[in-house]
Amino acid sequence: MEIALALSWLTLAVWCGLLCLRAGFWRVHKPAAAPAPAQWPEVVAIIPARNESAVIAHAVAGVLGQRYPGHLTLVVVDDHSQDGTADLARAAAATTARPQALSVIGARELPAGWSGKVWAQSEGLAEADRIAPHACHVWLTDADIWHGPGVLAALVARAEHEQRDLVSLMVRLRCESAWERLVVPAFVFFFAKLYPFARVRDPRSRVAAAAGGCMLVRRPALARIGGFAAIRGELIDDCSLAARIKPGGAIRLDLADDSLSLRPYDDWRSLWDMIARSAYTQLRYSPLLLAGAVAGMALTYLAPPVLALAGGWRLWPAWLAWGAMAFAYLPMLREYRQPAWLAPLLPVTALFYLGATIDSARRYWLRRGGQWKGRAQAPARS
Structure with a gap:
């Protein structure tokens, strides 16, 4: 229980940091129109x-x-x-x-x-x-x-x-x-x-x-x-x-x-392939970065609901972390005109992304990375 409580506090600290220190990434802001130029360029x-x-x-x-x-x-x-x-x-x-x-x-x-x-x-x-x-x-x-x-x-x-x-x-x-x-x-x-x-x-x-x-x-x-x-x-x-x-x-x-x-x-397969096509490229084909991404996604998105549901209110920081996650996701759901009840399900979506990312690495190691329009475009592994 002490370890679970410590992890709960860590997940809450992660989400407090994301909400306050990540340049307001979760807000949906669109600028006012810019004035027309004196001459319109070609x-x-x-x-x-x-x-x-x-x-x-x-x-x-x-x-x-x-x-x-x-x-x-x-x-x-x-x-x-x-x-x-x-x-x-x-x-x-x-x-x-x-x-x-x-x-x-x-x-x-x-x-x-x-x-x-x-x-x-x-x-x-x-x-x-x-x-x-x-x-x-x-x-x-x-x-x-x-x-x-x-x-x-x-x-x-x-x-x-x-x-x-x-x-x-x-x-x-x-x-x-x-x-x-x-x-x-x-x-x-x-x-x-x-x-x-x-x-x-x-x-x-x-x-x-x-x-x-x-x-x-x-x-x-x-x-x-x-x-x-x-x-x-x-x-x-x-x-x-x-x-x-x-x-x-x-x-x-x-x-x-x-x-x-x-x-x-x-269908799920087309979305999975969209993510898997370039996820490992984003990680520069690095097993260490892949391991860090898996750990980071697990701590940020999967740990809060798992801890909260497993430990009940004794692990209240995990509940707060899960709530902060849902709160941060709401503006993007509104932008895409989706219902608010999808916000607490973000961990499910994150698990989907995590699986596709791991599959992206698997495809790279099988020399099938970067598939798009009939081309395998990822560089050959050394």
Whole structure:
């Protein structure tokens, strides 16, 4: 009982520290709109696409449907698709007010040492240099993201007003199926805990992060870091790009209102695979970091309910820790319009994430890490 009580106090101390000392990561804060610039700069958007026939039309329509006062060009990079992705992109562009703004190119063969998405983005940037050499900003988005008509103007206004080299939005993930309701809000919650948004935008902090579904990058900032070659082998390309840019320029990450993910996760397996694809990469393929992550997740999320239910009110600090956890999770549940009763179930979701993380390491050791679009992209283990 003495050991259990000590662990209970430790879990409570952990959650008090997270609530008070982690830059308010659990709060949902969205800034007021930035003022419009005197002149709207030219923008070129890039969408890498590999076998995205189910969603590419919506993504293209969203980009070309922007109410953006400046000049906008879109490059879709068809990364060896076999499902008519390129033709569907062209057909979607023809239904918009900017049909001539689309350029569809095919990516060359993937070179050694490059991840597939980053190579496709690099190919898109080369095409952008050819067709839009005077574009001041590059808008990086994905084939499974739809953007509302005012998104780009808001991004550019923010970047120009605050003089940011990178402005990114964490797009709203789909949250409709039962598994999505259980897992998706926690995904954003855990991301914000790892990369508190307030520290991302603070130039004094070394924390750098971005969300690949929506990133507006200044062209000179990309040139300064050496283009996409600087992150050519990265699987977590968005945060790697932010980490490269931040030492020489300000960055920002916020939650999106009108940028939506179109990709469904209707069963547990698809969500499990989404996490397992890059979890061990986040831990730099280190068994020691994996052990630390397992211990940390167990202490932070699993220990409070286990101790509370096993020890009753004698272990009241564990009950308080569990309550603090639920309290911290409530704002994200509200953001995703989910019921409050899901908050005490966060330990169940954390156990799901923990299992997927361990499976991510297992896949790496079986040389099947980083699976995405038919490619195993994690580096071979030594």
